[in-house]
Amino acid sequence: MPGYPVLPEGIAYGGDYNPEQWPEEVWHEDVRLMREAGVNLVSLGIFNWGLIEPAEGEYDFSTLDRVIDLLHGAGIFIDLATPTSSPPVWFRNRYPGSRLVDREGRVIAGGSRHSFCPSSPEYAAASARVAERLAERYGEHPAVVMWHVHNEYGWANAACYCETSAEAFRAWLRERHGDIDRLNAAWGTTFWGLTYGSFDEVEPPRLGPAGQLTGLQLDYMRFSVEAHIANFRRERDIIRRHSDRPVTTNFMIPNCKPMDYWRWADEVDVVANDHYLDAARTDPHIELSMAADLTRSVAGGRPWMLMEHSTGAVNWQPRNLAKRPGEMRRNSLAHVARGSDSVMFFQWRASRQGAEKFHSAMVPHAGTDSDIWRDVVALGADLRKLAGVRGARVTADVALVWDWESYWALELEWRPSIDLAFRERMEAFYEALWREHVTVDFVHPTADLSRYKLVLVPGAYLLTERAAANLRGYVEAGGHLFVSYFSGIVDEHDIVHPGPHPGALREVLGLWVEEFHPLPEHGTVTLTGASAAGTPDAADTPGMTGTIWSERVRPAGARTVRAFADGPDAGHPALTRHDLGAGVAWYLATALPGRPADGGLREVLRPVLDDAGVVRPRDLPDTVELVRRGRHAFLINHDDRPVTVPGVTGVAVFDGTRCTGSVTVPPGGVTVVELDEEAR
């Protein structure tokens, strides 16, 4: 199997390149500017199906040949795409049965990308043909160093509800459940008497009354993501017959909820990701870090590739804010710090036409007399100095459990409260740890956890028995586990585990829950201070305020560290600790915020981290981001004041200065230090 890294040396730098939008004279300027900026890799041909196959079975590679030769001649490597995310107009018209149908039964129009059914056999055939032609032609081309299959699987056609999809779903169900009785049991169809007599009777979860079978809905999500994976596999396997270069596709971690990237992880030779800041967030760089850590985790800790991000504003958010000075550099280097071996952009040159013409680019509409272009050139220079980072790994002592199936299941209708939201809790915990300067991995709940000092479970509403046993084994072997409310409630079919909640975690947590008490909108509860003695009445710290949730915790082995001071569970446990085997299991029964230094998750987690022996810097502002990757320390200052970071000895790679014992990072700046051996 082809491997990684894809470039002979250094960090890959470049972006999507769409020369078909421009006259040929512009290509030559492009190559000149790419060299000026230090671009060494471009993603080519992502949307050119209609150009290379202008009519069915008629191919025209003349333009592509010229572009590839031009790039090759300039020493720029190519991430060659199959154009299968945007089928040609003729395909749609010739195969109307391939059109995407939404949950309401509406046939989705063309004029954009992704408007095909992922289960369409006509699509499978046509995409395989064009992929094969490309692989045959360019599979051994020296400039082509990797393959970029499709683009952003699941962006607009995550699930289709047409009859072709329905038939494919029924086949998938037969495979998964074997016989209809097992399906009935899994989906709990005795409720409302919805028992199926045969697989033929199953419809997709199209628009219907409230209360649709949640097992049906979850299985349709699983089926749908697997339909996309099958499309990827088909192209990948064709390419592999003609090329030994690594094959990937660009993920959208974590902003494409329907794509379960744990399922995708093993399919690609290199994990690649697209990430865009959410301009409406207060600190969008924290979500960026989370995305990068999750991407690295999906990649199994191996280096990954940032395949797309932006030099400035995007075009598809309500208000597309430009990046502030230095922000593009900070973003880029944060991705590298967290494991990316590339910095790639959408796109090389800003379009004059089409849906994304107001999306920023490496060459903006304004041209090269612009801060964006100067920053692009400077970043290219920076990255050349980071060549030594390539291939290095990031290690983490702490893991957050992230399971897309739980994400899906938690947000189906008719949960105890609409304020129960997967990302809300995941991000609160991530932010608390980020601000405490703790680097985290993300893990599937059935992963090997033995390497972690602390594992946190903020949103595992759905948790299989196998996963629960894994968590329990981790604790018994000495691990520290921290669980948030409404975790471990249902199994993989959304069936409540037997007995009191949280059925899958009662034993490891040493407690059970008598009744949920979701709070009214904007409602709060107060928690008592914590007591080292386990008697919250004699608290050593002040109280704090929870939101969203309260519940009646009944200890059965756990001891109470904080209690509810008011609300429906006043006097009952809010935060508990259970010593089990060689380890510890904590439980928190309300929602605390991730941001403030005191009175929220950070305050709760500090003693938990200490207990678990998680070492991290202290007394640093929570606006500075510190990440170790191999022998390099990345120090990213998100504040407008300089920050001095102690404990850093080595050579600052951008300016070559030595740091002895500490380094001062300028406002908004990034310092990368190659640490001395003894300082690592």
Place this chain on the structure above:
Amino acid sequence: MPGYPVLPEGIAYGGDYNPEQWPEEVWHEDVRLMREAGVNLVSLGIFNWGLIEPAEGEYDFSTLDRVIDLLHGAGIFIDLATPTSSPPVWFRNRYPGSRLVDREGRVIAGGSRHSFCPSSPEYAAASARVAERLAERYGEHPAVVMWHVHNEYGWANAACYCETSAEAFRAWLRERHGDIDRLNAAWGTTFWGLTYGSFDEVEPPRLGPAGQLTGLQLDYMRFSVEAHIANFRRERDIIRRHSDRPVTTNFMIPNCKPMDYWRWADEVDVVANDHYLDAARTDPHIELSMAADLTRSVAGGRPWMLMEHSTGAVNWQPRNLAKRPGEMRRNSLAHVARGSDSVMFFQWRASRQGAEKFHSAMVPHAGTDSDIWRDVVALGADLRKLAGVRGARVTADVALVWDWESYWALELEWRPSIDLAFRERMEAFYEALWREHVTVDFVHPTADLSRYKLVLVPGAYLLTERAAANLRGYVEAGGHLFVSYFSGIVDEHDIVHPGPHPGALREVLGLWVEEFHPLPEHGTVTLTGASAAGTPDAADTPGMTGTIWSERVRPAGARTVRAFADGPDAGHPALTRHDLGAGVAWYLATALPGRPADGGLREVLRPVLDDAGVVRPRDLPDTVELVRRGRHAFLINHDDRPVTVPGVTGVAVFDGTRCTGSVTVPPGGVTVVELDEEAR
């Protein structure tokens, strides 16, 4: 015809029982726990069509037989359901023409309940067959004491817009209007030239431009509710051929707007109702009382059955708040106080599977070591002590006019203001009277009103000439009538009564309206104080603030009690009184709130009640609920302080103590006193 009560003695206590969700060993525990809790009635088989008829025409009653025998052996009576609210999956697949189609033309998927067309002849045939089999088999079974046809008619399929429905609608129109000219006149089709040439030309009011014929829309609502009633009648009449037990279905008063329960009232042998608290309300128990009073009124004052409510949280609201301590007991006894002879829950045992697994139950997920279970057992004991209440009636001196047709018509598009909402005004008046400790009946506007001292009309936008004559006759004979703005505007076809507004009520009110002045969003108007002399300039009381509405009232016999002090009608009447024949007719031309003791409806209504001779307790907190049912007084304390209620002499049934002259109800508590003869 079979009659009421359904049980040999006492108040019925129990819930929906769905043993098909559980293995048989659980059934035995169920029966043991039912006996512990005092359960004497369960609703059985509501959703088991797919289980008892697993393929078309193939029946399997073995499970049902065993469950019925088990319950019978334990002395638990059965409210046996026909399972026709949730047809089997095979039915849907075999008869695709039976599928529900929504207003936008979308075929509604399965995987939930209620996704069939109420006019489907295939549904009619299939539901008749299964009902007949059940009735044949269990019609004389000694444990089966009543029939529960279907479940919650109109929950998701209140109206269907398929072609079958369209054809049925046309037949219904022929029957109702006789010839097409009468339909044209009724619907006012000359506006926009929408005249029909024949009944064949009529389409249902499917998705269309704004301004669709309101007569068409109202008739479609009438047609649709009658389609459901026809389905009920079919099953009921089949059952009656095989069983002499009372037949009912569970209503959803008042939270299913499309179901005109006045039309339903005479169809059932016993009125049964489902009621759930709206957790987002400030005082949800007042809406509960309104629902109970309206249910009793639909039942013609006879005892009725609370068929479903909840021990704790439901699962389908945005935030499903648990009940507070004592709330389930207060809710249950409030229903009994207002005429229910049963307290039934959805459901007996909390599901592990299906759409409602987070709905509370009598046996919660937490099991029997829980407050919910202890409260369930205690309530069973309470209810045994209330056996003597069974069959007793509640009487009221005051009536509120409630007409579903007016509810429908008022909330069609293109009224003078979107703030005109039926429930808003009905609830404001209900709340004012509740807080003044006045028990009310609800009446259709054509009902015999002679028994009432005061009749209030908060939202009779649509009022027929016959209804208007009824109200006038009531006043002339000495009744007191209180009318709120925008009442009596249109006839049954939504055609404006001739002449100035309010056409149907001008004469009885002694006034006419020159122009409506809806207020802007959040706009207010001030009312002068009231003057006993009818000269608001010399007011005896302070002013108050109205919302939503102002209008130019032109007196024609009425005298002004309060005037508008500002706004578009400053100086003109806001509250008037008209002495007519032996009675009085009041009119209020703006929206006042129902809650505050002063400055709102309560202040306006106090002299009206006095004038009408309505006796009620004074000087009691407005958080205590007082209801007389037969020889029992129910005293429900919704506050967290004890309250002492004077004028109560008798025996408190729960603890057997005697009260002489007054009784103190503990915080959150309920005291029921069997009054001495002389104290009644």
Place this chain on the structure above:
Amino acid sequence: MPGYPVLPEGIAYGGDYNPEQWPEEVWHEDVRLMREAGVNLVSLGIFNWGLIEPAEGEYDFSTLDRVIDLLHGAGIFIDLATPTSSPPVWFRNRYPGSRLVDREGRVIAGGSRHSFCPSSPEYAAASARVAERLAERYGEHPAVVMWHVHNEYGWANAACYCETSAEAFRAWLRERHGDIDRLNAAWGTTFWGLTYGSFDEVEPPRLGPAGQLTGLQLDYMRFSVEAHIANFRRERDIIRRHSDRPVTTNFMIPNCKPMDYWRWADEVDVVANDHYLDAARTDPHIELSMAADLTRSVAGGRPWMLMEHSTGAVNWQPRNLAKRPGEMRRNSLAHVARGSDSVMFFQWRASRQGAEKFHSAMVPHAGTDSDIWRDVVALGADLRKLAGVRGARVTADVALVWDWESYWALELEWRPSIDLAFRERMEAFYEALWREHVTVDFVHPTADLSRYKLVLVPGAYLLTERAAANLRGYVEAGGHLFVSYFSGIVDEHDIVHPGPHPGALREVLGLWVEEFHPLPEHGTVTLTGASAAGTPDAADTPGMTGTIWSERVRPAGARTVRAFADGPDAGHPALTRHDLGAGVAWYLATALPGRPADGGLREVLRPVLDDAGVVRPRDLPDTVELVRRGRHAFLINHDDRPVTVPGVTGVAVFDGTRCTGSVTVPPGGVTVVELDEEAR
């Protein structure tokens, strides 16, 4: 070609007359009251297709004959309608292929008006037939003085997405683009590889994923408005064969965004408009003035007709506020002041039935003992005194560029910010000028601008090269141009002009934009004070606050008048001035409010107006509206205090008093002065 005016003398006064809704005895009362009110023109037969052609090809003109004769006998003229906006029910049923289909593929139901496809050949044939019959019968009738084709084109069926429409669209594209390569170039289809192989492959822009081709969307809008125009032309040309009376249709300027009224302008013999106040606005009369000025501009400066407005509340807004005392008169006379030669209402008599029964009318439900009726009669008397105004023109020194294509294009998805809204900026500029007592014309960007001292461009996002050249030529020849941000960005196909933004206006403005900086929601930026010396650091005036937008302006000839004091462009230009040829071009790079006297657009524009030599009154409250029409000055006082206006010498036409040098307008009043020759 028939011409204007339509009446032998005076201002036309009346409304829509729908006698078919009433029994014949009411007609006689109608005519009596019309004469009492001075009504001299009614629009007749707008919605009577179903009545005059009750079955296909069967005509019955008996009712219409009688009504026309009755009106004629009373000396009331008739604006005779073709009833083609609301086809009969039989038409819809007989020709189901003619039904409107929305963007989501839903077939739109009947029961209202406008539910037909504008490209339907069956509709074309049927509407032509009925128009021909009417024209034949009444084309020479002496009472019929004009033709009112259809009603409010585009109200609910602006665009249809059925297959018939798709086919018509493809034919239209062939005509427009000639060959498919030109279409591909125009639409920029290389982006996402959406290249068409033939016109047959084009689908309408039905519901699809985000990012649909904007060129496709714009062309569909153009195609759709032309489909309506073709329907109008067909009827108009038929009528012209039988009648020499002017033919019009009633526009909905500016509240029907899909109708590009510049395209419509030359089709009608007289421009007619419907205008309704938006009751939720703070000063709805300013939007009214804008509508009137835009209508006059569409009419090429010639007199136009106010075809519909309201005496009081409408029925289709969320809260339909009544008009305040005097407001109907102010509204009516403001329309006349700005060029209308008529005051017409919807409708004569308030309906008892149908969708608009709560819409006010000349004869309200309350009848003639009402302020509305008294105001209607008084207005009729006023208008008779304004007979001399008829035909006079309004002239303006200032023009605002208004282009419906830019309106459409700017509000397609994926622009830099959703706060970019065409009307928002147009109305801000209009309001600023209105409050500065400056009368404006609206112009298409390719219009001859030579007559204007100042031309403002608040929202020309889409600007063709031809239009840009026109603006540049205007400045070079001595004109003053004022451009707001995000103008001149794209061409007619929504393709970005080459080079830095704003591509079409860089040269005339003497600057380019390096990067857009849309502001976050509710974000603001501060502008420095202005400096006459062009050095904002030494400002002569205080700063001001911008919203929505900031950007990096790079001067290239322009000088900075104000700079950004904070935000992403602090220290860079916010307001610039460029002297070019004999003229001046200003540019403002943020959004300032139109209302306040200081700190907003008014403050910015005052020196601009002065520079351009725009004379206007000073020191008058900004609540008084002043408009010159021919030899008459209209003074409309929107305040509740009297206002004295200097510089007015002549005769007040309503009371005949002479004004010498000034006139005092009472609170809420309107004074019209026929100016002395020398005072004009």
